[in-house]
Amino acid sequence: MNTATIWRTTLERLEHASLDATSKVWLQEAHLTNISDGESPGNSLYLELQVPHEIAKDVINTRWRPTIEEALQEVTGLPVTLTVRLPADERTADTRTRGSTASFEQPPADEPAKKNGYSFYTMRKPAQQAEPRYETPPLEEWDNEQRANILMHNRLNPRYTFETFIVGNSNRLAHAASLAVAEAPGESYNPLFLYGGVGLGKTHLLHAIGHQGVRTGLAVLYVSSEQFTNEIINAIRYRTTEEFRAKYRSVDILLVDDIQFIAGKESTEEEFFHTFNSLHEMSKQIVICSDRPPKAIVSLEERLRSRFEWGLIADIQPPDLETRMAILRAKAEMLRYRVPDEVIAYIASRVQTNIRELEGCLNRLIAYQQLHRTELTLDIARAAMSSLDSDQREMQLSGQQIAQAVAHFYHVSFEAMCSKQRDKFIVKPRQVAMYLVRHETQTSLLEIGQLFGGRDHSTVLYACEKIEKALKNNSTLRQEIEAIREQLLRD
Numbered sequence: 001m002n003t004a005t006i007w008r009t010t011l012e013r014l015e016h017a018s019l020d021a022t023s024k025v026w027l028q029e030a031h032l033t034n035i036s037d038g039e040s041p042g043n044s045l046y047l048e049l050q051v052p053h054e055i056a057k058d059v060i061n062t063r064w065r066p067t068i069e070e071a072l073q074e075v076t077g078l079p080v081t082l083t084v085r086l087p088a089d090e091r092t093a094d095t096r097t098r099g100s101t102a103s104f105e106q107p108p109a110d111e112p113a114k115k116n117g118y119s120f121y122t123m124r125k126p127a128q129q130a131e132p133r134y135e136t137p138p139l140e141e142w143d144n145e146q147r148a149n150i151l152m153h154n155r156l157n158p159r160y161t162f163e164t165f166i167v168g169n170s171n172r173l174a175h176a177a178s179l180a181v182a183e184a185p186g187e188s189y190n191p192l193f194l195y196g197g198v199g200l201g202k203t204h205l206l207h208a209i210g211h212q213g214v215r216t217g218l219a220v221l222y223v224s225s226e227q228f229t230n231e232i233i234n235a236i237r238y239r240t241t242e243e244f245r246a247k248y249r250s251v252d253i254l255l256v257d258d259i260q261f262i263a264g265k266e267s268t269e270e271e272f273f274h275t276f277n278s279l280h281e282m283s284k285q286i287v288i289c290s291d292r293p294p295k296a297i298v299s300l301e302e303r304l305r306s307r308f309e310w311g312l313i314a315d316i317q318p319p320d321l322e323t324r325m326a327i328l329r330a331k332a333e334m335l336r337y338r339v340p341d342e343v344i345a346y347i348a349s350r351v352q353t354n355i356r357e358l359e360g361c362l363n364r365l366i367a368y369q370q371l372h373r374t375e376l377t378l379d380i381a382r383a384a385m386s387s388l389d390s391d392q393r394e395m396q397l398s399g400q401q402i403a404q405a406v407a408h409f410y411h412v413s414f415e416a417m418c419s420k421q422r423d424k425f426i427v428k429p430r431q432v433a434m435y436l437v438r439h440e441t442q443t444s445l446l447e448i449g450q451l452f453g454g455r456d457h458s459t460v461l462y463a464c465e466k467i468e469k470a471l472k473n474n475s476t477l478r479q480e481i482e483a484i485r486e487q488l489l490r491d
């Protein structure tokens with residue numbers, strides 16, 4: 001089987017895969033052009049797919065490569081490693097990997113290069129100068145809006161816009177700052193760093209900025225730090241770091257969610273640092289979200305932390321009752337569901353810290369009411385919520401679990417927290433853990449003291465009071481405790 005046949009058969013298979021129509025068209029125009037012997041271990045095949053232009057490369061590389069590799073594997077019966085390339089990439093890629101230029105040529109019909117029974121186009125030294133076979137327009141020449149749409153590739157949730165975001169005291173600053181950067185990206189606050197507890201609207205605001213950017217024809221890229229990390233790993237693995245960099249450095253607005261997860265991942269931090277610098281130098285907008293302020297992201301490199309603090313840091317606090325009610329009303333309206341005011345007030349008074357949970361309660365209530373085919377009254381709401389409460393009671397946390405979570409958060413051991421050590425970096429986690437156990441469980445002061453290495457109940461009381469007092473004016477501590485709580489709920 002030659003590469004043309006393999007590719008034709010693979011395309012037939014891909015017809016039934018969940019690829020979008022545009023990508024399928026690009027794949028029809030693509031060529032499977034090369035295998036380089038000895039580059040891949042064992043029996044695996046090392047193939048290159050030449051795609052028509054930069055955008056196709058970007059999308060196929062980031063979204064569809066594993067699917068295509070799988071299909072190729074089914075067709076060839078061998079594990080496949082695929083590199084997606086532009087025809088114009090040949091020279092740079094080859095220089096990078098082999099230190100010499102080469103072009104892809106079809107071998108004469110009588111001497112096909114063979115590997116495991118397959119014949120492929122082979123790598124040849126160029127006779128003279130290797131000219132790119134066909135020109136592709138540079139990224140900048142692409143129509144911006146088209147580029148933006150493709151780059152974000154359905155990653156923005158259409159529901160998360162400024163229009164659907166309810167503003168209250170708890171999120172006013174974050175909302176105003178987001179609006180300002182959406183209206184004048186790169187000009188007002190750069191970077192904008194949004195932080196707050198789980199389910200308080202950080203992602204919603206990021207997407208809202210993204211939508212506005214796309215509307216004004218800018219290239220917007222939204223990624224979670226997890227996706228960013230995965231892309232780096234893949235780029236290193238497939239030696240496509242230049243493409244990775246080109247992609248990230250060509251955007252007008254970069255939106256990064258949950259940045260706290262890059263802390264401690266050395267090469268991700270390194271790459272993000274350079275991405276940040278080049279975008280910032282070009283006055284491109286960067287917006288970052290986290291569950292805590294930069295200072296509280298333990299083990300984040302100092303140079304990154306200080307950059308995060310360059311622009312504006314805006315927090316989002318849990319919404320007050322009025323805002324919670326306004327959010328519920330808006331959600332009910334969106335679902336075209338009439339919910340009496342007293343029911344809205346009731347739900348809003350029950351769920352205080354997480355808007356996702358607030359929405360969940362409303363959905364649950366609607367489902368409960370439809371199931372029982374009754375009118376939505378306060379009594380029905382109470383009944384639905386009490387069944388929810390009993391679910392939650394079953395998930396009660398133990399003091400030990402809480403202490404472990406605190407130890408993990410502050411990077412100390414549980415044993416150290418139970419020891420006699422009085423160093424500051426142990427005392428704080430110990431006191432936070434005591435405070436949380438006291439507030440999240442029914443454990444008595446005496447029992448908490450025993451849990452932490454047989455301490456006196458007055459020590460526990462002192463720790464709880466100290467943390468309570470500190471929480472009044474120490475927003476970093478508030479965020480840390482909120483983050484630990486949320487982590488516990490997630491686990």
Ligand SMILES: Nc1ncnc2c1ncn2[C@@H]1O[C@H](COP(=O)(O)OP(=O)(O)OP(=O)(O)O)[C@@H](O)[C@H]1O
Pocket residue numbers: 160164165166167171196197198199200201202203204205291327355356359
């Ligand atoms: N002010 C608001 N107005 C309307 N809806 C909101 C508001 N804040 C949050 N929401 C809704 O609450 C849900 C959770 O919000 P979002 O995902 O943005 O939270 P988050 O802070 O990013 O949480 P996480 O830390 O878990 O990622 C979403 O459905 C969002 O639309």
